[in-house]
Amino acid sequence: MEERLEERAGAAKAKPSRLTALQEQLICALLGSGLSRDVLVQAMGELERDRASAGAERGERGDGESSEEGEMDFPPPIFRELEKLLPEEAAKLRAEVDQLLQEDPWHVAKMVKSYMQQHNLPQREVVESTGLNQSHLSQHLNKGTPMKNQKRASLYTWYVKKRGEISQQFSNAKHGLGSGEEQGEETRKGRRNRFKWGPASLQILFHAYDRQKNPSKEEREGLVEDCNRAECHQRGVSPSQLAGLGSNLVTEVRVYNWFANRRKEEAFRHKLALDTPFTNQTASSSHPNLPQSPEHGVKYSQQILCDSLSSARGSLGDRVGRLVVSPIQLEPSHTLLEAHNPKLVSSGGPLPPVSTLTSLHSLSASPASSQGLIMASLPSVMSLGESSLLIGLASTQAQNVPVINNVGGSFTTLQPISFQQQLHASSQQPISHHLQSHMGASPFMATMAQLPCHMYKSDSPQYHSSSLLSQAMVITDSSSLGTLTSLTAVRQILTADPEEQTGSPLQEDSLHLQQHPPVPASSESLELYPASQTTESHQSHLLSPSTTDISSYIPTQMVSTAQ
């Protein structure tokens, strides 16, 4: 009896039109007990809000994924709001899911994917709560691989729920309530999702790293603020609704760790650079040597490239050309090419297996696909893409890359390759071997196949180690690439072009493809090309469309389309 009285006492506020006799009685009792109307109404409001959010949370959880459908029986059914939340919310969810199911799956997939990118949600979370296969999910979202309706339903259910949770988190943040926080992954798994840096934050961090590698606590805290503001902005919410960021909230510790990791990376990169000096100066002389340790060297150079790229990332804004700097060792020898798995991309750490850049060359190995996804074998490069510092080429969603076609008459047979732009997580993109197929038209072209220009992720055509091609590509701004029609012209341009040749002549310059106006080449770079004796043969080699020697060709200089 006591309990009942308590329940009654806490009953929902009265709506005169719908008040039962008992409710009337209870209200009277309440009022008679000394409660003023205002106090009562106010208390009702607060109670309702608390109950509503708690109920919604439980209701949504109860009305879980397809694996756990069913309403949860929330204890106090007296609360009409709660009752409404459960069945109504569930009904609303289902209705929306049904509507999504009617739409074009690819459109919905794009929507879901972009939402996940915007809020930096890991696929793992989706997989865990929907029971879908992660590979299948990834392919469905990224490439449109078909997915059966029931599975799509569970995906959409998760999506609708998550959207609601997140917007609730944001609005709770606004009201200062923490009730919506514990949801989803936390309550289910007892731990939050792994933190992930968003592209906006990374941009800020790289800029700061470029200025100072070791920021003080105050500076770090400032960065925390900036990053969180940027992340909120990316999600379209007002800054300082931080609770909505959830597990991706940037904290001072995270910033501290990020800087520490970057410093470590750089130290490692220097160490590697010291370890493998062979790559740098000598060009063709090391020709014979290359086959022996090409992979090795390539790897290192790759790494160096990666690292420099990553470090360059921060400075991209200022010096585009810097990207170019890190020499990419192209192992012109087919041996290298074939040795490496043509499958490029590794979204791994900063030091990915090198061959991604070079392995593309092997025509046979790589299947051509019309989707020219240029893969950035270097994660750092990829990140460059993400930062949109990439050239204009990168900025287009999908475009045919005219470059290849224009590079020379011999290239004309190349079909335009459309590159998909992947701005996010492009590291997962498969490396395109597409070029290769197109390249097949001429031997030269074949070699042109892939330079890992993935930096620009989608756009830079990958070009072969043939310096000619690369140079050609390099030199021209993306727009001007098309104008290259003669090799000689290319060479000229080349000499004029590169700004810095930092490294090994075996440079792959895909990076260099940029639309930024080329910076007047520093003479040093020029030297690399014409000056090096070792390159002579290559030069001629380069210039000639015949690619007979390509296999043994070693790009002698790092062409950087300096900007």
Next chain:
Amino acid sequence: MAGKIQSLTEEERTHLLPLLSNAQWVEVVGRDAIYKEFIFKDFNQAFGFMSRVALQAEKMDHHPEWFNVYNKVQITLSTHDCGGLSQRDITLATFIDQASMM
């Protein structure tokens, strides 16, 4: 509870109990308590009454023993701490009577 509840003195009893008796409160046989039965028009009325009493009881921190079936409410008042009637019972009884009139 701060302070020991005092049982009603003889003087108080002779003074107060007759008033309650007039109000249909009956002394329980075998214990020092008072009892009354209320009958209402329907359950809602009865329960509304009980709600009012409950709120008051909470305020006073003194709770009745009671039974309810539909429109009937039977109430026994006694103070556990002193094992018998106390001033609180009298106060509550008065309140109960008032509440039953509403």
